[in-house]
Amino acid sequence: MNAIGKKISDTRKSKGFTQEELAELSKVNLRTIQRIENNKNEPRGKTLSLICDVLQIDKADLQELNELHQRKTIATFIIDAVYLILLNLAIVTTIGYMTLPNEANINSKVGALLLSFFIPFFIIHFTQKMKATERVLKFGLGFAAYLILLISVQGFIGGCKIGFSSWIFSCILLFIGVLFYGKILFKTEK
Template identity: 30%
Template structure:
């Protein structure tokens, strides 16, 4: 790994953890000057220094060495299309994108932002779908007559179609390099 990429990674991780150079030096058991040299690209950490930095930053040494944010629209499209897991089971529309988000959020540009938006939307969608099921079921169970059974089928189809249409639209936006939007969504991940 080049010095410039490694020094940026160490600084990025330090700032993300909310540490000053002094705090990182203390936590890693290194001198302040060593941290400054690493972040300025004057030296590369090896062996014990790299291990100490990784422990202090609560990452693996590989996360420091191999890290590099890349632009990869195919990963963004895969992340977006992975939501179609909801067709088999609604929770899969959350779990599959969540797994991709966790694995790629620090490695591919925009995965963190888009992944959070997808997960927020899918959680919101599942909650609204289950509230719809509960409302319809209560109406049928207690013979309240609010909703005829055909309304249940139409409502479920509408929920699923809306989700599918939103996924397709946002996949096309990603392909074109445009910003995606998932609405409505409650904020669960910031």
């Protein structure tokens, strides 16, 4: 719910009005009141003035509240983006470190495969409502950047040799596959 819709809803409830009563007193369509409170519409101009008059809310305070909410939304987006970049970097670095060095033994490579299954498994556990494509874009983008970097530095043939011999391609395929199809492992409750 946006800041204005929430404030209108909370004030209406605290004053004991139903949506129907607010619509009747403010001469605003009931459907408009419902859409405002359900975050489908944002009231402006005359509609906002009519509702504010009935609820005895200062229109300027509502607009300031909405601006503050928008600033918080932008800050949250930036923080989320930085967090996702750092998380992708940490995952790719960990799996790459376990598979790419020449001295990486079979235990390290099997550990990387296990991490390539369990990390996305836990990501799915905490993001079950997220669509599979969105999950892959958010949490698998680091591997796309990693592949591009590997191929650009080593060349296509050199990158493929390194990728297949070090098991990094297997880890990436498993990681992305579990991110995309892993939701079938969880029983959905209705």
